[in-house]
Amino acid sequence: MSKKELYSGAEILLKSLEEEGVREIFGYPGGAILTIYDALYMQDKIKHYLVRHEQAAIHAAEGYARTTGKCGVALVTSGPGACNAITGIANAYYDGYPLVVLTGQVSSDLIGGDAFQEADIVGITRSCCKHNYLVKDVKDLARIIKEAFYIATTGKPGPVVIDLPKDVINAKTTFNYPKEVKLEGYNPTYVGHPLQIKKALKMLCYAQRPVIIAGGGVLTSGAEEALTTLAQNLEIPVTHTLMGTGVYPANCPKYLGMLGMHGNYWANYAVVHADVIFAVGTRFNDRITGCLKRFAQDSQVIHVDIDPCSISKNVKVDVPIVGDAKNVLKSMNELFEAKKQEIHRAKKEAWFAQIEEWKKKRVIPAVNSDKLSAVKVIETIYETTKEYDPIVCTEVGQHQMWTAQLFQFNKPRRLITSGGLGTMGFGFPAAMGACAGNNNKVVLNIAGDGSIQMNIQELATCADYGFKVINCVINNGYLGMVRQWQEKIYNKHYSQTKISAPDFVKLAEAYGALGMRVEKEEEIVPAIKRALEAKTPVIIDFVCENFEMVYPWVLAGKPLNEVLLSNDNDGM
Amino acid sequence: MNNHTISISVTNEPGVLSRIVDLFSGRGFNIESLTVAPTMDRAFSRVTIVTQGDDSSIEQITKQLNRLIPILKVTDLTIAEAIETEVALIKVHTKDETRAQILNCVASTGAKVVDVTDKIYTIQIVGDTKQVNALMELLRPIGIKEFVRSGKTALSKNVSL
Numbered sequence: 001m002s003k004k005e006l007y008s009g010a011e012i013l014l015k016s017l018e019e020e021g022v023r024e025i026f027g028y029p030g031g032a033i034l035t036i037y038d039a040l041y042m043q044d045k046i047k048h049y050l051v052r053h054e055q056a057a058i059h060a061a062e063g064y065a066r067t068t069g070k071c072g073v074a075l076v077t078s079g080p081g082a083c084n085a086i087t088g089i090a091n092a093y094y095d096g097y098p099l100v101v102l103t104g105q106v107s108s109d110l111i112g113g114d115a116f117q118e119a120d121i122v123g124i125t126r127s128c129c130k131h132n133y134l135v136k137d138v139k140d141l142a143r144i145i146k147e148a149f150y151i152a153t154t155g156k157p158g159p160v161v162i163d164l165p166k167d168v169i170n171a172k173t174t175f176n177y178p179k180e181v182k183l184e185g186y187n188p189t190y191v192g193h194p195l196q197i198k199k200a201l202k203m204l205c206y207a208q209r210p211v212i213i214a215g216g217g218v219l220t221s222g223a224e225e226a227l228t229t230l231a232q233n234l235e236i237p238v239t240h241t242l243m244g245t246g247v248y249p250a251n252c253p254k255y256l257g258m259l260g261m262h263g264n265y266w267a268n269y270a271v272v273h274a275d276v277i278f279a280v281g282t283r284f285n286d287r288i289t290g291c292l293k294r295f296a297q298d299s300q301v302i303h304v305d306i307d308p309c310s311i312s313k314n315v316k317v318d319v320p321i322v323g324d325a326k327n328v329l330k331s332m333n334e335l336f337e338a339k340k341q342e343i344h345r346a347k348k349e350a351w352f353a354q355i356e357e358w359k360k361k362r363v364i365p366a367v368n369s370d371k372l373s374a375v376k377v378i379e380t381i382y383e384t385t386k387e388y389d390p391i392v393c394t395e396v397g398q399h400q401m402w403t404a405q406l407f408q409f410n411k412p413r414r415l416i417t418s419g420g421l422g423t424m425g426f427g428f429p430a431a432m433g434a435c436a437g438n439n440n441k442v443v444l445n446i447a448g449d450g451s452i453q454m455n456i457q458e459l460a461t462c463a464d465y466g467f468k469v470i471n472c473v474i475n476n477g478y479l480g481m482v483r484q485w486q487e488k489i490y491n492k493h494y495s496q497t498k499i500s501a502p503d504f505v506k507l508a509e510a511y512g513a514l515g516m517r518v519e520k521e522e523e524i525v526p527a528i529k530r531a532l533e534a535k536t537p538v539i540i541d542f543v544c545e546n547f548e549m550v551y552p553w554v555l556a557g558k559p560l561n562e563v564l565l566s567n568d569n570d571g572m
Numbered sequence: 573m574n575n576h577t578i579s580i581s582v583t584n585e586p587g588v589l590s591r592i593v594d595l596f597s598g599r600g601f602n603i604e605s606l607t608v609a610p611t612m613d614r615a616f617s618r619v620t621i622v623t624q625g626d627d628s629s630i631e632q633i634t635k636q637l638n639r640l641i642p643i644l645k646v647t648d649l650t651i652a653e654a655i656e657t658e659v660a661l662i663k664v665h666t667k668d669e670t671r672a673q674i675l676n677c678v679a680s681t682g683a684k685v686v687d688v689t690d691k692i693y694t695i696q697i698v699g700d701t702k703q704v705n706a707l708m709e710l711l712r713p714i715g716i717k718e719f720v721r722s723g724k725t726a727l728s729k730n731v732s733l
Contacts, residue, residue: 122587123590126587126590126591126594127595127598130641131641134586183641184583185642185644307639308639309632312631316628
């Protein structure tokens with residue numbers, strides 16, 4: 001192949017993706033990107049999955065990224081295609097996962113003239129992506145793609161959008177994929193400041209009531225082992241955010257589980273009463289801090305994050321450390337080993353005893369009803385599938401919180417859920433992405449009867465590609481989480497939260513999937529076993545009690561130690 | 573809540589200004605004034621923004637700006653020693669009886685008259701915010717017809733950006 005050979009922008013795009021190691025992309029064709037789909041047709045290196053809605057393409061790419069650790073890639077057309085992608089882009093941005101989203105655009109000469117299927121996608125996505133580009137010259141294309149992958153996957157990862165005008169992808173030039181990226185304005189800090197690290201370690205060694213809050217950043221930087229070593233060497237209890245699920249094995253000692261609005265009573269109490277809080281890779285979202293003014297009132301806070309903006313944004317930090325979690329935790333472990341620093345174990349005994357005492361405060365089970373309890377269903381799903389080490393996706397709502405509470409995750413990248421943006425309709429397409437990236441792995445999507453209907457059209461995609469997603473629909477006839485708030489805070493005015501659903505069994509059959517309905521406790525296990533053996537996607541419709549509530553529950557804006565444990569017990 | 577003058581060095585590419593402005597509006601920060609022009613090297617521009625906020629919001633503004641990829645450097649010139657200046661053009665009604673008074677104000681503040689018609693003097697002043705305000709106060713009773721201010725631009729005395 002001579003170096004002077006000319007390639008179209010579309011061909012350069014695919015060659016560049018190949019250079020980046022991309023083998024799978026998710027997308028939907030359209031007028032502005034016909035040339036790219038033509039180039040896709042002519043090659044066999046990159047597999048394209050045709051979804052049924054652009055939003056699903058982006059979520060699928062994110063599910064792929066979250067379960068494989070690679071960068072997800074999606075391709076959509078201009079105007080409506082790109083606009084449909086926005087929710088997916090924002091979702092990946094809030095949760096910090098790497099995506100490169102390729103959007104079609106009308107020809108350069110038509111931009112700004114309100115052309116057919118034109119949208120100013122660079123303008124629209126500016127505040128919900130890490131960076132974006134409008135490619136104006138085909139000669140810049142390879143460099144921009146290189147930069148996009150670099151930006152998406154380094155620092156705090158996030159989505160990068162590349163807008164591709166039709167004339168640019170048709171134009172021809174030579175292809176040289178750059179070896180390096182030069183971005184003067186972008187230099188993420190990976191190594192923490194040594195003096196701050198020393199100070200942090202000393203504080204943790206002297207602490208009498210320490211607690212670690214592990215966030216999604218631990219997972220992103222692959223710091224699980226370093227975190228576990230630190231926690232065990234220094235004997236510090238570990239709680240985690242929703243995004244940090246699995247970074248500290250649930251079967252390890254001193255595991256407190258999740259904190260926050262629906263976190264464990266004892267995890268919240270430990271954070272409230274700690275003298276030193278060591279937060280790693282979390283941005284202190286309001287769902288984990290509760291009332292900000294009352295958060296960490298009497299504790300010193302050490303905060304490690306790769307994004308300087310996260311530090312002292314919500315919570316005032318005493319020892320800030322900007323850096324990569326893995327790097328910083330490793331340095332702390334090395335320093336601890338080298339100094340043979342002593343920890344004040346005796347002083348901590350009372351703290352451990354106190355936590356054990358708090359652990360006795362458990363959710364009081366709801367009153368029995370004739371219908372299935374969602375908690376029972378989700379517990380049984382966990383017990384029946386745990387030997388398969390499944391990837392568990394969720395939608396957003398009550399079922400999501402129950403899944404986070406009841407599944408015991410010993411590994412990261414097993415719970416795939418929309419944390420920051422809280423996107424209903426995320427779980428199912430994310431599960432497709434998980435299937436595409438993880439051959440033969442059991443992939444569950446725990447859903448509500450509301451959220452499953454937000455991207456249910458993707459059953460067709462699953463059927464096409466043999467994605468055996470097992471959709472477990474916790475069907476309680478309501479938008480349960482909103483209904484729960486209405487019950488408690490809005491005088492049981494169930495405004496627009498009673499929601500109907502189709503016959504999921506018939507619907508599954510219509511799409512070539514396996515549909516089952518479960519109404520009795522003894523049917524739960526056989527249904528799941530049948531689903532595990534199925535050769536097609538599955539929907540199990542678990543017909544559940546309508547009014548079950550998620551507890552523990554800290555009402556929005558309340559401090560973390562005001563934990564409700566049941567409908568009538570305030571738990572304090 | 574103090575006024576802060578923030579100097580931002582950026583790559584001179586389309587959309588940089590909207591990224592900055594979007595960041596301010598999206599995160600609820602206020603822009604009091606904004607100036608922008610290319611530097612000696614036309615590949616870069618300098619943006620000067622005057623904003624208000626307590627220490628923690630100024631810290632967030634600085635950090636958030638730094639996160640934007642085309643932004644090379646962000647300096648809070650309120651902390652560094654800096655020269656700050658702005659330009660104002662002021663149109664004033666003139667009558668025979670006020671002409672001398674106007675020229676007096678102009679002379680005493682170091683401003684100058686840049687355009688003259690039978691009814692209007694256009695006055696230009698270059699100076700810090702206080703000087704501009706002082707001239708405005710002097711001219712107000714005489715009758716300001718219209719005015720425009722550039723907003724502050726600033727340069728640190730020591731640090732090179």
